[in-house]
Amino acid sequence: MPTAWKWKGALLLVLTIVSVYLILPSLLDVAARREAAQGSRTPLPWYFSVLPEKGINLGLDLRGGIYTEFEVETDKAISNKVDMFSSDIERWLKNENIKVEGVRQDISTHTILISGLDSAGTEKAMEHISDFYSDALVKRPVPADSGAQLAFGMQDKYKSHLEDLIVKQALEKVRNRIDRYGVAEPTIQRLGSNRIAIELPGIKDPERAIGIIKQAGQLEFKIVDDSIPDAKLKEMVTEVRKNENLPEDYSLKTVARINELLKGKLPADDEVAFEIQYDPITHKQTGALPYLLHRKAEVTGEMLKNAQVNVHNNEPYVSLGFDSQGTTLFGETTTKNTGKRMAILLDGTVTKAPVIREPIMGGQAQITLGYGRYADQLKEAEDLSLVLQEGALPAQLTEATKSVVGPSLGADSIHQGVVATIIGALVVCLFMLIYYKWSGFIANAAVLLNLLFILSALALFQATLTLPGIAGMALTLGMAVDANVLIYERIREELKHGKTAKAAIDAGYGNAMRTIIDSNVTTLIAGVVLYQFGTGPIRGFAVTLIVGLTVSMYTACICTRMVYDYLIIKRRITKVSV
Amino acid sequence: MKTTHIPFIKYQALFVGVSFLLFFIAIYIMATKGLNYGIDFKGGAKLTYKFADPTHEGQVRKALEGTEFVDASVVRFGEPAENRMSIKVALPEEHAKIGEQITAALEKSFGAGKILLEQEESVGPRVGKEMRKKAWLAIIFSWAMMLIYIGYRFDFLYGPGAVLSLVHDTTITMGIFALLGKEVNLTILAAILTLIGYSINDTIVVFDRIRENRSRINLDTIKDVVNESINSTLSRTIITSLTVFFVVVVLFFKGGGTLHDFAFTMIIGVIIGTYSSIFVASPCYIVLYKYWPSVKKLWSKR
Numbered sequence: 001m002p003t004a005w006k007w008k009g010a011l012l013l014v015l016t017i018v019s020v021y022l023i024l025p026s027l028l029d030v031a032a033r034r035e036a037a038q039g040s041r042t043p044l045p046w047y048f049s050v051l052p053e054k055g056i057n058l059g060l061d062l063r064g065g066i067y068t069e070f071e072v073e074t075d076k077a078i079s080n081k082v083d084m085f086s087s088d089i090e091r092w093l094k095n096e097n098i099k100v101e102g103v104r105q106d107i108s109t110h111t112i113l114i115s116g117l118d119s120a121g122t123e124k125a126m127e128h129i130s131d132f133y134s135d136a137l138v139k140r141p142v143p144a145d146s147g148a149q150l151a152f153g154m155q156d157k158y159k160s161h162l163e164d165l166i167v168k169q170a171l172e173k174v175r176n177r178i179d180r181y182g183v184a185e186p187t188i189q190r191l192g193s194n195r196i197a198i199e200l201p202g203i204k205d206p207e208r209a210i211g212i213i214k215q216a217g218q219l220e221f222k223i224v225d226d227s228i229p230d231a232k233l234k235e236m237v238t239e240v241r242k243n244e245n246l247p248e249d250y251s252l253k254t255v256a257r258i259n260e261l262l263k264g265k266l267p268a269d270d271e272v273a274f275e276i277q278y279d280p281i282t283h284k285q286t287g288a289l290p291y292l293l294h295r296k297a298e299v300t301g302e303m304l305k306n307a308q309v310n311v312h313n314n315e316p317y318v319s320l321g322f323d324s325q326g327t328t329l330f331g332e333t334t335t336k337n338t339g340k341r342m343a344i345l346l347d348g349t350v351t352k353a354p355v356i357r358e359p360i361m362g363g364q365a366q367i368t369l370g371y372g373r374y375a376d377q378l379k380e381a382e383d384l385s386l387v388l389q390e391g392a393l394p395a396q397l398t399e400a401t402k403s404v405v406g407p408s409l410g411a412d413s414i415h416q417g418v419v420a421t422i423i424g425a426l427v428v429c430l431f432m433l434i435y436y437k438w439s440g441f442i443a444n445a446a447v448l449l450n451l452l453f454i455l456s457a458l459a460l461f462q463a464t465l466t467l468p469g470i471a472g473m474a475l476t477l478g479m480a481v482d483a484n485v486l487i488y489e490r491i492r493e494e495l496k497h498g499k500t501a502k503a504a505i506d507a508g509y510g511n512a513m514r515t516i517i518d519s520n521v522t523t524l525i526a527g528v529v530l531y532q533f534g535t536g537p538i539r540g541f542a543v544t545l546i547v548g549l550t551v552s553m554y555t556a557c558i559c560t561r562m563v564y565d566y567l568i569i570k571r572r573i574t575k576v577s578v
Numbered sequence: 579m580k581t582t583h584i585p586f587i588k589y590q591a592l593f594v595g596v597s598f599l600l601f602f603i604a605i606y607i608m609a610t611k612g613l614n615y616g617i618d619f620k621g622g623a624k625l626t627y628k629f630a631d632p633t634h635e636g637q638v639r640k641a642l643e644g645t646e647f648v649d650a651s652v653v654r655f656g657e658p659a660e661n662r663m664s665i666k667v668a669l670p671e672e673h674a675k676i677g678e679q680i681t682a683a684l685e686k687s688f689g690a691g692k693i694l695l696e697q698e699e700s701v702g703p704r705v706g707k708e709m710r711k712k713a714w715l716a717i718i719f720s721w722a723m724m725l726i727y728i729g730y731r732f733d734f735l736y737g738p739g740a741v742l743s744l745v746h747d748t749t750i751t752m753g754i755f756a757l758l759g760k761e762v763n764l765t766i767l768a769a770i771l772t773l774i775g776y777s778i779n780d781t782i783v784v785f786d787r788i789r790e791n792r793s794r795i796n797l798d799t800i801k802d803v804v805n806e807s808i809n810s811t812l813s814r815t816i817i818t819s820l821t822v823f824f825v826v827v828v829l830f831f832k833g834g835g836t837l838h839d840f841a842f843t844m845i846i847g848v849i850i851g852t853y854s855s856i857f858v859a860s861p862c863y864i865v866l867y868k869y870w871p872s873v874k875k876l877w878s879k880r
């Protein structure tokens with residue numbers, strides 16, 4: 001027994017020293033001082049190199065920042081892929097001199113419809129597709145009213161693989177954009193199948209950051225189809241809006257709906273897109289000009305080499321340089337379509353549609369921005385060039401949840417939370433002291449130790465301390481002494497039955513242990529469920545609860561027992577103050 | 579504390595009746611009045627502003643008149659001295675600029691620089707619904723886990739009583755939330771799940787003592803043994819609850835806006851949880867002990 005006692009004591013001593021070492025950076029505010037010293041280039045005190053680099057990680061609700069979850073809209077990206085297949089198939093059919101009217105996609109079902117084939121052509125096309133696209137496409141029944149001879153849908157397995165890939169790419173892009181924007185310690189991770197969670201601590205202009213992350217950055221150059229005059233097109237759009245009672249806006253959703261409703265009235269493979277118009281003086285949106293465009297983009301943002309901000313006549317713009325493929329394609333298109341208009345689309349909205357006066361061979365183009373104050377425009381141009389340089393997102397992102405916390409609220413929260421925890425702990429300790437006398441004192445020492453160990457565990461595992469986490473700590477202290485209460489009540493009971501001090505303590509610990517383990521395990525189960533369920537702040541609560549209760553089994557049971565062992569063996573006490 | 583000799587079990591029918599009544603009233607209130615879900619579970623946006631000058635809800639509501647956010651709910655956040663207000667609005671389809679619009683409206687009434695947007699949270703309606711479903715699943719899942727754990731550690735006659743008292747505690751706590759129209763959000767869910775893990779502890783203490791005395795239990799003595807077990811553990815049941823109760827009361831008064839409702843839930847839960855371990859869980863064990871053999875016999879006859 002005495003040797004085991006020594007080992008236990010040594011373990012406790014080592015744990016305590018390590019714990020103090022781990023939380024020292026948080027106590028001394030080492031991170032801030034290190035940063036300040038680096039800023040002013042003053043040498044750091046010697047002990048900075050000895051201390052751990054990081055202290056306790058504070059959650060967003062305590063230090064301010066943004067937490068958002070974005071949903072990756074994979075649907076649109078899938079239809080882009082199907083478009084690509086369609087044009088590949090069409091090209092092959094034409095190369096093989098097979099008579100074909102068109103290869104197009106039914107957007108709502110992502111089905112490729114091939115029409116105008118004769119029976120020999122149908123057979124050849126089927127053979128080609130099953131040879132080259134067997135893992136991606138599968139034959140589907142041809143819709144009755146489509147007038148097509150063949151229909152192909154996407155294989156489920158391929159589709160889910162594609163969706164996974166899209167989310168992965170989106171994650172990568174978002175990470176690059178945030179890196180380039182410059183945020184200290186961002187956390188970007190994937191949640192479930194199609195969600196991305198982003199945590200940006202201590203950021204100053206949250207809306208701008210979210211804008212940069214969210215902007216699709218889809219740059220497209222499309223040729224304007226002049227087969228329907230602009231005035232007529234405007235009339236058609238107005239009519240559809242009125243008939244269907246559509247809202248007066250130009251969001252992607254509304255535009256998609258308009259296109260759907262105009263299907264059949266427009267040439268196949270064409271679409272309507274809008275250029276938003278502003279009043280030059282008030283900078284307010286006045287309306288929008290519809291354009292009829294060939295749906296397939298001639299040149300896209302993927303072929304960009306660089307994008308940078310320039311200013312001309314006090315108007316900022318983004319100048320674009322294409323890579324070799326882009327330069328060639330841009331040259332070909334502008335040669336073929338000289339005299340026509342070419343629309344420059346950013347995220348589905350036309351920014352400008354100038355007439356191509358002569359072929360452009362140099363691979364240079366520019367995007368002008370909407371109307372606004374100079375400073376706003378410049379900011380917008382900077383953000384746009386950042387987004388374009390990093391490349392387009394593979395799919396649109398929509399905000400699922402967002403939470404922005406200002407630093408002042410965080411500071412107040414910490415203050416109130418810490419004060420409440422300290423008062424709560426004091427009240428509990430006082431009660432224990434009054435009710436259990438010296439034994440209460442021992443339990444209180446264990447509670448303090450518990451607090452120290454929780455903090456050091458948080459620092460060690462770099463778990464995040466949140467405001468509910470602070471509450472969790474206070475709560476854990478209240479729960480940790482429960483173990484001591486159970487033990488002491490049992491000891492009192494045994495003493496009443498006339499047992500000696502040593503026997504009563506043995507029986508007290510022995511019998512209460514079962515109950516303590518059971519009751520802690522049930523609380524731990526709840527904590528784990530909570531951890532699984534919660535995000536952000538709630539997770540922080542679950543973490544402190546789990547860590548605190550686990551640690552309390554050591555501090556409240558084993559550590560206090562050591563004290564009694566010492567008192568009984570070394571001091572040979574015969575009475576317990578309980 | 580001296581060992582008491584309170585005849586709890588003698589009046590068990592009365593207490594069980596009261597519990598049943600409370601339980602169904604809680605369900606009735608939840609069904610008719612509904613729970614006031616926060617944006618976490620409903621979708622919407624919540625903005626917390628700090629005002630430079632003392633203000634009250636009416637002024638803020640007035641400032642929002644004439645905007646599209648007239649229906650917003652405005653409540654004080656934290657202590658009156660903090661001058662903080664939370665504004666909660668339903669989320670329109672395009673919700674990127676809600677913060678800017680409300681800030682602009684408030685600045686017009688209170689003056690630029692007099693208000694500060696400190697916290698902004700928004701949750702899409704789809705996500706909110708999903709979270710609500712997941713929250714109920716989490717609650718039910720933890721009930722099930724408790725049933726399994728108690729069944730494994732004790733025996734299956736104890737499990738139903740423990741879980742029934744948990745269902746009782748959770749339902750009544752949420753009924754009180756529905757009655758008071760208090761907001762149910764993620765933090766409240768955290769409190770409820772914690773309660774599920776914690777309020778079972780008192781039950782475990784009593785059950786543990788019953789199990790210790792099981793050699794003396796038979797059909798004639800069960801009531802006395804259970805009553806004696808409750809009495810002999812009464813002091814620890816109360817004191818363990820008290821220590822946590824102290825902490826949550828301090829959090830309630832001193833913890834600030836976010837922790838206020840969390841602490842409120844815990845306060846109610848700790849009280850009901852202590853009550854139910856004596857007046858719900860133990861009677862349930864007696865009933866199961868008495869009638870299980872005959873149920874089993876009936877079963878084997880068929």
